[in-house]
Amino acid sequence: MFEKDTLSVLGDGNNTYEDAVSPPIFQTSTFGGGYEYSYTRLSNPTRSLLERALAKLESSSYAFAFSSGLGAVNTVFSMLKNGDRVLLSDDLYGGTYRLAMNIFSKYGIEFEFIDMSKSENVRQRIDVKTRMVFAESPTNPMMKVAPIAEIAEICKEKGVIFAIDNTFLTPYFQNPIKLGADIVIHSATKFLSGHHDTVAGAVITDNEEIADTIRFISMTLGNALSPFDSWLTLRGLRTLPMRMEKHQENAFAVAEFLKTRKEVRSVIYPGLLEHSGHELMKTQSSGFGGVVSFTVEDVDIAKKLILGGKIIKFAESLGGFRSLITYPLTQTHASIPKEIRERIGITDKLLRLSVGLENKKDIIEDLAFMLDGD
Ligand SMILES: Cc1ncc(COP(=O)(O)O)c(C=O)c1O
Structure with missing residues (x-):
C-alpha cells in the first residue's frame, strides 16, 4: 500500500481513460449500451474516481460522494427508522443539529446530545433503542476529542452503528475506520477540496451491508455529487497532504501568538499541550489540524475581529487556502438553542479561525493589526 501523499496524487491509480493524466469530466446524465454506468444519479465515472480515492485514503472499501457535507449526514441519518435513538456529540456543527432536530425528529427518531470526550458517557446512555452513535472528533467549534477506539468497542458490543464526522482532520491526519468506527463522514467542501470553490460531502465505510444501504439511499434521495464537482474535489485531493501540513504549521504559530495577547482569554487548539484532549489525540491521530478556536475578554474585541x-x-x-474567521454564535451554530450553546461554551466571545495557507508571519501580523485597531 502506498503512503498517503502518494495515494492523494494517484487517486485510485486506475484512470485508464485514454491514459489522460488528469481524468476527463464525464458530463453526461445518461449512458447507453448496458455497461457499468447507466445514469449519473446512480453512478458516474468521474465520481467513481473520487470515491475510490477517498476509500483508499480512509483505508476502506467503499466511498460515496454527495452534493454537500450535510447531504452526506442526511444519507447516514436516513438509515434510521421511527423509534430509533441516536447519541450525538453535544458540541457539533450547527447544521447537523438542525437536521437532527428540525427534520429527523419529526419522523419519530430521538436524538440525545452527550459529551463524547468520555466513553463512559456513551456506555451509560446507550439503551435498547439506540441504533447509532454520531461523533465529531475534534468537535466543531470547541475541539473536544472523543476516544474513538473505546467508543467503537462499546458500539460493537451493543450492536450500534458508530459514525464519525472526520471533516476537521481529514484522512491525512485521522482514520476512524482503522480505529473501529463503522462510518466516516466528511464535508469535502472543507480541507478535502480545499479551494473555497466546491460544496461536497462523503460517506466512507468498510462494511458491505452499510455500503449497500448507503448506495440505495443515495440513489433514492438523489443527492450524489455532480461530475464537475467530483472532478474539482479530486483535484483538491492531490495536494491534501502538503496543504494539511502547512495549515497545521500555521495553526500552531497562530495558537502560540494568541496565547501572548492580553485580549485573548483562552486558546482552544488540540495541538497545545494544555488542551484537555491533547494526549488522547496523539494516540489516535497523526496531526491536530488547522482550526483554532479562541475566546476574547469582551464582545468589543470580537466585533473588531469580525x-x-x-x-x-x-x-x-x-x-x-484562505484564512477565515467565523463567529459561531451568529453563523455556523446559530441554529443551536441558546441554553445548549451557553452550556457548551458557544458565547458572544468565541471565535473560530480556519488558518489558511498564507505565510504565518503575515497571518500573525494581520491578527495583531485586527486586535490593535480601534
Ligand atoms: C464538521 C462539519 N460537518 C459537516 C458540515 C456540513 O458540510 P457542508 O457545508 O458541506 O454541507 C460542516 C460545515 O461547516 C462541518 O463543519
Whole structure:
C-alpha cells in the first residue's frame, strides 16, 4: 500500500481513460449500451474516481460522494427508522443539529446530545433503542476529542452503528475506520477540496451491508455529487497532504501568538499541550489540524475581529487556502438553542479561525493589526 501523499496524487491509480493524466469530466446524465454506468444519479465515472480515492485514503472499501457535507449526514441519518435513538456529540456543527432536530425528529427518531470526550458517557446512555452513535472528533467549534477506539468497542458490543464526522482532520491526519468506527463522514467542501470553490460531502465505510444501504439511499434521495464537482474535489485531493501540513504549521504559530495577547482569554487548539484532549489525540491521530478556536475578554474585541483584516476574511466555512474567521454564535451554530450553546461554551466571545495557507508571519501580523485597531 502506498503512503498517503502518494495515494492523494494517484487517486485510485486506475484512470485508464485514454491514459489522460488528469481524468476527463464525464458530463453526461445518461449512458447507453448496458455497461457499468447507466445514469449519473446512480453512478458516474468521474465520481467513481473520487470515491475510490477517498476509500483508499480512509483505508476502506467503499466511498460515496454527495452534493454537500450535510447531504452526506442526511444519507447516514436516513438509515434510521421511527423509534430509533441516536447519541450525538453535544458540541457539533450547527447544521447537523438542525437536521437532527428540525427534520429527523419529526419522523419519530430521538436524538440525545452527550459529551463524547468520555466513553463512559456513551456506555451509560446507550439503551435498547439506540441504533447509532454520531461523533465529531475534534468537535466543531470547541475541539473536544472523543476516544474513538473505546467508543467503537462499546458500539460493537451493543450492536450500534458508530459514525464519525472526520471533516476537521481529514484522512491525512485521522482514520476512524482503522480505529473501529463503522462510518466516516466528511464535508469535502472543507480541507478535502480545499479551494473555497466546491460544496461536497462523503460517506466512507468498510462494511458491505452499510455500503449497500448507503448506495440505495443515495440513489433514492438523489443527492450524489455532480461530475464537475467530483472532478474539482479530486483535484483538491492531490495536494491534501502538503496543504494539511502547512495549515497545521500555521495553526500552531497562530495558537502560540494568541496565547501572548492580553485580549485573548483562552486558546482552544488540540495541538497545545494544555488542551484537555491533547494526549488522547496523539494516540489516535497523526496531526491536530488547522482550526483554532479562541475566546476574547469582551464582545468589543470580537466585533473588531469580525471586521476582518487584510488577509483574514470574515466568512463561514473552513479548510480552504484562505484564512477565515467565523463567529459561531451568529453563523455556523446559530441554529443551536441558546441554553445548549451557553452550556457548551458557544458565547458572544468565541471565535473560530480556519488558518489558511498564507505565510504565518503575515497571518500573525494581520491578527495583531485586527486586535490593535480601534
Ligand atoms: C464538521 C462539519 N460537518 C459537516 C458540515 C456540513 O458540510 P457542508 O457545508 O458541506 O454541507 C460542516 C460545515 O461547516 C462541518 O463543519
